[in-house]
Amino acid sequence: MTTADTNSWTGIRAELLRRIHSRVWQPGEQIPHEADLAEEFGCARTTVNRALRDLAESGLVVRKRRAGTRVALNPPQRATLTIPIxxxxxxxxxxxxxxxxxxxxxxxxxxxxxxxxxxxxxxxxxxxxxxxxxxxxxxxxxxxxxxxxxxxxxxxxxxxxxxxxxxxxxxxxxxxxxxxxxxxxxxxxxxxxxxxxxxxxxxxxxxxxxxxxxxxxxxxxxxxxxxxxxxxx
Amino acid sequence: MTTADTNSWTGIRAELLRRIHSRVWQPGEQIPHEADLAEEFGCARTTVNRALRDLAESGLVVRKRRAGTRVALNPPQRATLTIPIxxxxxxxxxxxxxxxxxxxxxxxxxxxxxxxxxxxxxxxxxxxxxxxxxxxxxxxxxxxxxxxxxxxxxxxxxxxxxxxxxxxxxxxxxxxxxxxxxxxxxxxxxxxxxxxxxxxxxxxxxxxxxxxxxxxxxxxxxxxxxxxxxxxx
DNA sequence: CACGTTAATATGTGCATGCATATTATCTTA
DNA sequence: TAAGATAATATGCATGCACATATTAACGTG
Known part of the structure; x- marks a missing residue:
């Protein structure tokens, strides 16, 4: 266990990221659902939800109701560029x-x-x-x-x-x-x-x-x- | 009242956006805190928080603990560009x-x-x-x-x-x-x-x-x- | 067997609450 | 009066719960 720091939502996100990067969960593969992950990490589903939502925003996982969450096949390179004055x-x-x-x-x-x-x-x-x-x-x-x-x-x-x-x-x-x-x-x-x-x-x-x-x-x-x-x- | 749809967090975000765009809240000005807004909209503070957090992510407002939330002075043009394969x-x-x-x-x-x-x-x-x-x-x-x-x-x-x-x-x-x-x-x-x-x-x-x-x-x-x-x- | 209906299920979202933490204002004390 | 301790306050975050909604699977029915 890389023992993700605390079980804060960022800690959980880090652990999920690690599993994706280390290919424990392969691209296209479905990952456990929120409730299971919550139990595993010993936290509330809301907290797992927050972490997964963040990963979905950055395009690393794809989420669908009922269908579950899966690792994105072609994670789009999504860059936020800040155009200053x-x-x-x-x-x-x-x-x-x-x-x-x-x-x-x-x-x-x-x-x-x-x-x-x-x-x-x-x-x-x-x-x-x-x-x-x-x-x-x-x-x-x-x-x-x-x-x-x-x-x-x-x-x-x-x-x-x-x-x-x-x-x-x-x-x-x-x-x-x-x-x-x-x-x-x-x-x-x-x-x-x-x-x-x-x-x-x-x-x-x-x-x-x-x-x-x-x-x-x-x-x-x-x-x-x-x-x-x-x-x- | 433009009566922002429902009091979902997106609805509240829309109303907050309207106030910023229509300059009800001027750039640099401090806006009411979460608790007050929650009361005004008749929703939970969490929901206002969600809306404000989203606005902060896109750079429209700046948030600091204790110091409160204020409309960004120079809202940076933050664009997310997706670089496809x-x-x-x-x-x-x-x-x-x-x-x-x-x-x-x-x-x-x-x-x-x-x-x-x-x-x-x-x-x-x-x-x-x-x-x-x-x-x-x-x-x-x-x-x-x-x-x-x-x-x-x-x-x-x-x-x-x-x-x-x-x-x-x-x-x-x-x-x-x-x-x-x-x-x-x-x-x-x-x-x-x-x-x-x-x-x-x-x-x-x-x-x-x-x-x-x-x-x-x-x-x-x-x-x-x-x-x-x-x-x- | 095809097709529409219904049920099951995973995520999405809202709420009330409590505590954490950063920051500012205020109050002591030397 | 200056410096440090302390309190007040606004946002940040975690929890447990309930209900909404989209999607899939199972089930009937013609």
Whole structure:
């Protein structure tokens, strides 16, 4: 017995994990049910339930009513990645953050976004182009559209002091959003802004957030060369 | 009252969410404690706890003993992204998956990986180079090192029928791993394999998995042009 | 034998309660 | 008054219990 610490729910989870990793319970195999495990560990079923629920959340086991719990066949690599506000990301690197607003105007939504980002027909959106710096070196380039129906206050903001990102999280919190990551080649313009050779592969992120059915903002971020997004699983 | 459905924990979570989104409770503000909320909703404290715990997990509120619960100031965008096995990813697109093994040999670990991937001194690792196809078009290019101490069975596998990825999840489950995403330019070789013009920006992922302290495998995946990794928040 | 009904069962969830633990505020005491 | 001991308090967790719900197996019935 590795004698899982105490019989706290985390201790029980640890022991269950050990059995899965050491292949005592093989992938696809059904494991004893909650009541039996509770008896074995000498704890309440609720406690076993808590442990199993946690394992199910991380995808390691699959649970079905009546059918029981079984070890996942193809445990999906489920990673939670935390996308911080750029200022915090830069400061976490021990560097000084600053940003500069390159453009700010009201314009119709570009047709490219009509599908994913539906604003009132014919209404202008606020367009912002920002460059983020870490220790005076370009860190990321940002193009953003803000739906003024969702964040009317944005109309009067210059966004020179506080970044749109930070202002929005406080003023127009989103309920959900779509996120995608991809690679782009630096074009002429990006190359100048980000201090990268033309054609350099750049890591890029696109994000749309909504408050209910109302779209709030569309952002496209292009990071300077060498950027890596990291996480643990 | 939007009268959150029932007073199930999800219903209560929904109501709490509504108050946060509608700014009844402002960012940084302390919210009533569990006991009060339980009384208000006419449910047990446990149930409120469940709802609050869930909100804390997704980063929307911050909880501290004695100090109480407060709405997060900078709710981090926390996204859970599921990284599927490539075969499943391809098949989910409605395409036919196949892969071809380009290289397979035993070699010393390249010095570049000595830091992050520590195998027995001087021991060879299994090196695999694989190309993944979707409908006979290149989908992703994979370079993998397998620590034979962690997965001795790999020595006798050809990996022509089952991919190393799938074999490993079943034969040498990992306990944790590091994951990173970035962009690379297609070099001459990659350009040929992935059917991309030289220099094209390609989305790439690097992953190391361990079983406890024992490293299992190091993978580098480079996706064909146009690949996007998506998720929701 | 096919098919729909019913019962059995494992997980999901809620409740009341008690104790544990971290953190803050307050009260002593030198 | 400053520093340390102590109490108060909010969340964290474990327990025992009851009932809900999904799913499977068994059972009838035509």
């Amino acid at each position: 750029i200022r915090e990301e830069v400061e976490a690197l021990g560097k000084t953050y600053r940003h500069s607003l390159l453009e700010r105007d009201f314009r119709p939504l570009p047709p490219m976004l009509h599908g994913a980002f539906q604003v009132t027909l014919g209404a202008d959106v606020l367009f912002l182009k920002t460059l983020h710096f870490a220790d005076d070196r370009p860190f990321a380039f940002e193009e953003r559209y803000i739906n003024l129906d969702a964040a009317p206050g944005a109309r009067d903001m210059t966004f020179e002091d506080v970044s749109a990102n930070e202002w929005l999280v406080h003023s127009a919190p989103y309920s959900h959003g779509d996120l995608s990551f991809f690679a782009v080649n630096a074009d002429e313009r990006m190359s100048r802004k980000l201090d990268a050779a033309p054609g350099t592969a750049l890591f890029s992120m696109e994000r749309i957030t909504w408050s209910g059915a109302l779209p709030i903002t569309h952002v496209r971020l292009v990071y300077a060369p060498g950027y890596r997004m990291r996480t643990e699983i | 490539i075969r499943e990813e391809v098949e989910a697109l409605g395409k036919t998956y196949r892969h071809s093994l380009l290289e397979r040999d035993f070699r010393p670990l390249p010095p570049m990986l000595h830091g992050a991937f520590q195998v027995t001194l001087g021991a060879d690792v299994l090196f695999l180079k694989t190309l993944h196809f979707a409908d006979d078009r290149p989908f992703a290019f994979e370079e993998r090192y397998i620590n034979l101490d962690a997965a001795p069975g790999a020595r006798d596998m050809t990996f022509e029928d089952v991919s190393a990825n799938e074999w490993l999840v079943h034969s040498a489950p990992y306990s944790h791993g590091d994951l990173s995403f970035f962009a690379v330019n297609a070099d001459e070789r990659m350009s040929r394999k992935l059917d991309a013009a030289p220099g094209t920006a390609l989305f790439s992922m690097e992953r190391i998995t361990w079983s406890g302290a024992l490293p299992i495998t190091h993978v580098r995946l480079v996706y064909a042009p146009g690949y996007r990794m998506r998720t929701e928040i």
